[in-house]
Amino acid sequence: MSEKTKENEAEATANGSPKPTSPNADLKHDFASFWNYSPAPESSDFVEIRKQYQHYIDGSFSVPAKKRYFKSINPATEEVLAEFAEGTSEDVDKAVKAARKAYDKVWSKLPARERGKYIYRIARMIQERARELAIIESMDGGKPIRESRDVDVPLAAAYFFYYAGWADKLDYAFPGRKAEPVGVCGQIIPWNFPLLMLAWKIAPALATGNTVVLKPAETTSLTALKFAEICMDAGLPAGVVNIVTGAGQTGAAIVDHPDINKIAFTGSTEVGKIIQKSLAGTDKKFTLELGGKGPNIIFEDASVDQAVEGIVNAIFFNQGHVCCAGSRLLVQEGIADKLIKKLKQRMETLIVGDPLDKNTDIGAINSKMQFNKINEYIEIGIKEGATIHQSNSSNLPDKGYFCKPTIFTGVAQSNRIVQEEIFGPVLTIQTFRTPEEAVEKANNTPYGLAGGIWTDKGSKIFKISQKLRSGVVWANTFNKFDPTSPFGGYKESGVGREGGLHGLYPYVNLK
Amino acid sequence: MSDRIDVLKTYKTYVGGKFPRSESDRTYKVKNSNDKIVANACRCTRKDVRDAVLAARAASKDWSGRSAYNRGQVLYRIAEMLEGRKDQFIKELELLGMKSKEAIYEVELSVDRLIYYAGWTDKYPQVFGTVNPVASSHFNFSTPEPTGVVGIIASDTDPLLSIISLIAPVIAGGNTCVILASESNPLPAVSFGEVLHASDVPGGVVNILTGYREEMVDHLSSHMDVNAVLNTIFDKKTRKLIDENASISVKRVVHYDSKNWADDTHENPYLILDFQETKTTWHPVGV
Structure with missing residues (x-):
């Protein structure tokens, strides 16, 4: 008996009853020997990448206090893509103060509907600049353009679109309770889905009336600063969104800042545990999306x-x-x-x-x-x-x-x-x-x-x-994401949910 | 007064559906509000904590797998049993120095609170679960599921009512728990274990330890097989210790600062939600 027939027979009886099999069931997908794919590169000509980027604090780009910068490379070419400001505790403090001021003076006083309209604007502008953002995401992080174009960027826009609508409907989200914003949120995001993780963090935070200080990952800061441009273009009040770039120490400065009310972190379980430990004994709320x-x-x-x-x-x-x-x-x-x-x-x-x-x-x-x-x-x-x-x-x-x-x-x-x-x-x-x-x-x-x-x-x-x-x-599917669908872990994979109605909880105090 | 000598009760612990003494064989004296010694309570140790967590974990599979309807009936049964033993608990609270009227109020409210949570078991998943209208062609829904084993550090005030207010939402949600009873007033908690035993609560769902809090909190909150901690002790040192220990295995921690266990803030489904995880399931839609 040939190998092939043996296998077919085994398959036919595996589930108790014979199943019809195609005579071609064992054919190999041997595309490579028929043809080779010609290169189909996405043009990056129209994408503007500056040599150096600053923090985005209080509505404008702000030179780092220590004037130190770090280089970010394109992992596919190992060439330097741009320089980013290295955030210190001074920079973080400045950003938190701007966020607090914006929270007290502007954002918490704005009618919820108007708040929502700003978020809608952001969603639309991400859609408008989708191709540019996708190319940058691929250059900065190494992910295939097909993924950044078809998954990361459209989903990022979708998260803003989804949460924008919640802004004036929060009374219906928590039966028997009234939701109040927590205040200033410190958010630290990873490098695997830079813009998308930014959207997961910023969209629900703003919709519920908070202001934010966000730190992108040090290897993928670029789309976050492009997002800062979008905030400016959208006319978002100064200080509502602040972006401080840097590595672990910058993140620690955010976690340890006494005037931050909530920490949202996505990253490794190892770092998540360190953050949870450094928040011990404080009243800061936190969510962790870990490994x-x-x-x-x-x-x-x-x-x-x-x-x-x-x-x-x-x-x-x-x-x-x-x-x-x-x-x-x-x-x-x-x-x-x-x-x-x-x-x-x-x-x-x-x-x-x-x-x-x-x-x-x-x-x-x-x-x-x-x-x-x-x-x-x-x-x-x-x-x-x-x-x-x-x-x-x-x-x-x-x-x-x-x-x-x-x-x-x-x-x-x-x-x-x-x-x-x-x-x-x-x-x-x-x-x-x-x-x-x-x-x-x-x-x-x-x-x-x-x-x-x-x-x-x-x-x-x-x-x-x-x-x-x-x-x-x-x-019967895998790796599907949607703004209406809550995401988050059991056990050591984290605390709290992002996405969907459940994703509002971390950003409100229920009275 | 007759000349009959009262039969005093030996207060033990309640672990895995049994009433063992502390493995250490140590006890400590429990005094009432007039500083009179009323009983000896077990002074539990790290080993007792570990045994209790083991029992709670072992019970978790069965209890979390029970139907919501069944969990509701079991909680209702606890209320029935407590109602039947009202006099015993009133006496015990009086023994600790509570006024008769207050004691009656506390016991009756305890019964009512159990019934309140009994009614929630098959409703909170409906109130807090969602069907999510995802853009792709998938059916997608989110349901709450129990977090697992919850360590509870109970309050010294309203010793019966507080412990019931803490346990009820935790077990209504399908969790199992290990409770460090009030250090100064552990007796009603231990007696409540007898009520649980007489109800249909499977052994190990609720485990009650007594002793010096300081000797147990550290071990309970750092135990790798505890998923969450519910703490009512509001001193900064204890809170920080629990938070730090929790970070070892990303435990969920709820600090709960209450001075008045009688008020109705203790009756709401968000307290069940504190120890629930949201699970979201996707499935393609197609033919």
């Missing part, structure tokens, strides 16, 4: 081809720089061999390369630091005895930080690559026999942000999704 090690569970009765697409989207979307990435594949034994084979074939079709090329599936790793971290984890995986497989179809560019799509099989639950967040295009694959075992393995990390379930059986979806200890469950 994850998302399980992606594939049952035998799932549609294998859809599942393969889902796995690819779960782990290779945005180079795997996604806190809710499906970085742990759990596949039921009966289909494991077939699924892994198909996954490997699919990986060969992924194009790794120039983020500005519209054909690119996987762009550049965001920074050298992250690049090194991912490679360290790949080393760890090999040392732990796991079997590595990387796709070989793409020749990686000579310059820039690029990482091949990587999977590890033969891993154990206790392996570091299974337990720790890698934040790169690295997937571990484990198998399971029973649904109980899948749940047990899925929940067996300190994280609980998101997970995936793939099965054709509705009752199984509900059973498993109820048992997963995570804030988001994607059933």
